[in-house]
Amino acid sequence: MIAIVDYGVGNLFSLKSSFDAIGAEVVVTADKAVLESADKILLPGVGAFEDAARKLRHSGLDKVITEQARAGKPILGICLGMQLLFDKSYEYGQHEGLGLIQGSVRPIADVIPKNYKIPHIGWNALAFHKASPIFREVAEGDFVYFVHSFYATECESAVVATSEYGAPLTAAVQDKNVFGCQFHPEKSGSVGLKILKAFADLEGEIC
């Protein structure tokens, strides 16, 4: 069973539906015991980093997630949920993340040309840097859907894929059992469903 962490950030209807569509057992929960008993944890998130990090801390779910991740349970962070996996973010100030992947989150404005629009919104192609089990059915150049203004950096060893937007932006990361997608697999059509299916099907092939 996959537990989708419900900490009051964003709409989880589409995410839950996408797992339903691939036949994976999924539950939306804020219950620590459910997160502990789940096979895998999915950390979603849209909105502001500071607000989301605060909500995770106030609910105490941050500790459960980091404990479970350190115990080897597969974790997948999506969009802001991926950014929260890192040490810190420089989104309007400086904020601590979960520290499960080494690196930081910075404004894409730091690296993209001035005439590029922010947010980076729309379909962009994946360029792979290393293999990752959740991308085993996905090909170089496949398109996924992005909506973001900040990106993960200083995390070279974890980078699985980037997308070109005037600069290579981190699109997917993995450090052992901790996975992250900057894009929205639940909004990326058949390519996105393949990624979620591969995550749902993960069994002991990581670490």
Add this chain to the structure above:
Amino acid sequence: MITKRIIPCLDVRDGRVVKGVNFEGLRDVSSPVALAEYYSGSGADELVFYDITASSDGRKLFTDILRETASRVFIPLTVGGGINTVEDFDRVLKCGADKVSVNSGAIRDPDLISAAAKQYGDQCVVLSVDVKRVDGVFRVFAKGGRENTGIEAISWIKKCVAGGAGEVVVNSIDTDGVKNGFDLELLEVVSDAVSVPVIASGGAGKIEDFITLFHTLPKVDAGLAASIFHFGEVKISDLKDAMARENISVRR
């Protein structure tokens, strides 16, 4: 490289898809859920559902349809029509919408866009604006294009973007339904005025109209149309093949 987006728009009334020519004389087309699945399968990059229902029964039907669509179609879904309050945002977001488009609601309540952007983020708030030339000036029209608000369109769009609208759908009433191409003059002025994505709407009649749009105005991010897709005059897969041949970046 980010791709140009092709977006079919489904006007929904009482649970069925309709499309007017110049907003008048609506015609029934098909089931919204079936049409959404068909478009997603044929390469649509995003879908817009526009609720033109007036009654509360119809509104309930609309959210049921939205929920069913979002549980079967996994591409971005924008919802508009009857969005007047932050609570309206909440209502459709809970049913699976990713973005919410505001039109007359933003005219009635100038704070709506900033309030919604604060709560859900700029990326969630789409300004939809119906524009028509009146004595040589671009004016904002309300009530489905029937009422001249007297507001000058370009300054209105800039104000809404400054307030937090993350995208702008520019619908030209002058070209809508005419099928003779997008309103390039209007779109150029809007693209130069704002730095958020601009979606062209109104006037597409054939594949070449999209090619002309993206070649003439590379700053425009997406093309939106309704009836030409619904009636099969333009197939999205053919359109994307043609765009790729013309070196326009598309997802295929």
